[in-house]
Amino acid sequence: MFCQQCEETARGLGCTAGGVCGKDNDTACYQDAVNFALSGLAYRKIHQPAGAKVPANTVKQDKDVVAILFATLTNVNFDKERFKTYLKTIISYRDAYPKISGEPKQCSWIPASEEDIVHLEGGIGLLAIEDENERSLFSLLLFGLKGMCAYYSHAEALGKTDPEIVSFIYKGLASRFEKHSIEERTALVLECGKMGVKMLALLDEANKHYGTTAITKVHCGVGTKPGILVTGHDLKDLEMLLEQTKGTGVDVYTHGEMLIAHAHPDFAKYDNLIGNYGTSWANQKDEFPKFGGPILFTTNCLVPPPEEYRKKIFTTGSVGFAGAVHIPEKADGSKDFSEIIAMAKKCKAPQDLKLTDITTGAGHDAVLAAAPKILQLINEKKIKRFVVMAGCDGRHKERVYYTEFAKALPKDVIILTAGCAKFRYNRLDLGDIEGIPRVLDAGQCNDSYSLVVIALELAKVLKTDVNALPLSFNIAWYEQKAILVFLTLLALGIKDIMIGPNLPACVSPDVLNTLVKQFGVQPNTTVEADMKTLHIV
Ligand code: FSO
Ligand code: SF4
Incomplete structure (x- = not known):
């Protein structure tokens, strides 16, 4: 197996002998096989010549593609048997499309045996993409698509769908077997971010099904x-x-x-x-x-x-x-x-963990309702800066950095957060600034979108560019939804994002160079140094 899709990947390089997450070799290889077959299905679907006899209704297929790609996201599914079934499902969908003359041979891949999958690693895994930059860019794209499928499945469950997003998922998957220049592959990754904006907006809308959140x-x-x-x-x-x-x-x-x-x-x-x-x-x-x-x-x-x-x-x-x-x-x-x-x-009542109550619900509607007060506090210099500390939590000790960072923030700085990263500091009792809590938690990781809506609205009122706001980004990531959120932030024009605790292992030196040059992306370092870099002190 070779998997490097999450932040906790072994040695910061890739898991090869069982995952740090607990995923075993065989499950990892079956996930690779499923991803490989998904790209074959997507290629077949996209490249059919006009007039070809293709499946007329793909509603069930589309739903399954989304759910199955989601199943390969970190910490979702460890059950090899389920992936065996998924593989058969995807291959049957793929083979319902006619073969295309001159299609890449990967499109008709059929495993000869289980051995073929669990030992063929290089053939169907991402390491089969030989060029380092091509592999890096397709990995980023694939991971972003996994995040997209996770969010899409939630929106879909609440009745919100968007065929454009589904088409993009197929387009992205198919690109694995297409010939593209590095520039084209870079553009596809950025397009994934643009589609991420649509995706997060769709889910934001879908969640309104339960009413608008209040703090x-x-x-x-x-x-x-x-x-x-x-x-x-x-x-x-x-x-x-x-x-x-x-x-x-x-x-x-x-x-x-x-x-x-x-x-x-x-x-x-x-x-x-x-x-x-x-x-x-x-x-x-x-x-x-x-x-x-x-x-x-x-x-x-x-x-x-x-x-x-x-x-x-x-x-x-x-x-x-x-x-x-x-x-x-x-x-x-x-x-x-x-x-x-x-x-x-038949079970006993839960044991009390004696944890203090926490505050959430600071989505864009709730925060923008307080916009006049926030603007007043900015004008009076009582709020000096906002720092977006959204993202994920993880098991590694080094994540204490985020607790220390939150503690070290000056009292006139407000944290905007979303995702599970907040559990590193949402019980610190950081207080409020004239009634505005110093930790504004918008909700789940997808609600990072809410934070950007808040920033864009504030920029509009203050007649400035979002990057000229007193706003810094210090994002923690763990799995592939965070990759999609990151690409979405880039697509929304956010510059100088700090990311940690480690950069994605799939990012090659050349791709990193592009991220740094074009977007000012920067790895986190120490609390003290990062406070300065992010213009907080
Ligand atoms: Fe993941 Fe991160 Fe949302 Fe957490 S992006 S790890 S469980 O913030 O949650 O799914
Ligand atoms: Fe390793 Fe992360 Fe992949 Fe699990 S998901 S195998 S920990 S890289």
Whole structure:
């Protein structure tokens, strides 16, 4: 196997003998095989000559392509058997299109045996792309597409779709087997960012299904009844579970990125939605055994569970783990959560982690409602600067940098955040500036879009360019959704983004050079030095 798609990749280079995330060789190779076959399907679909006899309706195919590519994102699916099925599905979709005369031979790839997949690494994995820069650019594109598929599946679940985004996913996948210059491949990566803007706007719109978020203090204690812990990002799953647990005596708690649900008015009406339990995904091995009840994974980030609570893991959507109960979607889009509810009834109430309450819900509507006050505070020099510290949390000790950075900020600086990175500093009690909290949390990682909307609106009112605002970006990344968010920020014209704790391993020296020269992208260093670089002190 060779995988370098996340920030925790082995030695900062790539995982080759099992993933740091717990993904084994065979699953990693099957994921490569699925990605390879997806590119063949996309190529066949895109390059058919006029008049070719192609599948008439691709609604199911498109939905599966999105869900399957999402399944290959870090910490989503560790179940090799699921990837075996996915591979067959993709190959059957691909072979429903006529062969194209002169198509690359990869388009008709059929594995001879399982051995062919789990040992053929170089042939179907990204290392098969020999040119370093070509590989770097296609990797960035593929990772951005994985993030796009994650977000698309959430929007789709709430009834929001966009054929232009789906077309781009096929276009990007097909490019693997097409001949392109480095300039063209660079343009495709940037186009992925442009499509990311559309994607994040679509999801922003979709999430309004539950009402506009308001700045909300979320209870982080526990009740006396048994509970189900819901983690991941899929609000529709949470809604369905809340409906099915009504009156059952089972409480529901959010975890990690699900925190934002409490700020949506439609979720506030459930009196068995008790609060948020624990911190970010990175601490689940410590926190989940204390929860007592079962845990529902709706998306990433799943850390392979120890025996202690393995039997309490339930998965749904693209998530998978061998041995865990998977709750499938029915033809009408509903899901039957009775098995997890039955297990919860037999469990003890959660153990109190004694964590303080936290505030979330500072999306663009909530923050822009306070725009006059914010502008007044800027004019009075009581707010000197904003720093976007959105992104991910992770397991490595070096991420203490983000806690230290938040602590070291002058008191007239406001943090704008989204994603799970916030758990590194959202309990620091950084106070407020005349009623405006110093940590404004827009919500999930996709809500980084909200932060840019806020910045663009402030720039408009102040009649300036977004890059001339007193605004710095110090982003933490971990997995491929963060890659899409990063490309989206570039597409929105944001310059001088600082990124850490490490740069993506797939970025070649030449590609890095482009990112630095064209966009001023910079790696983080030390708190002290970065405060200066970002014009904070
Ligand atoms: Fe990922 Fe990052 Fe949103 Fe976290 S981009 S790691 S679980 O912020 O959440 O999905
Ligand atoms: Fe390694 Fe990350 Fe890939 Fe897992 S997802 S195998 S940790 S690079």
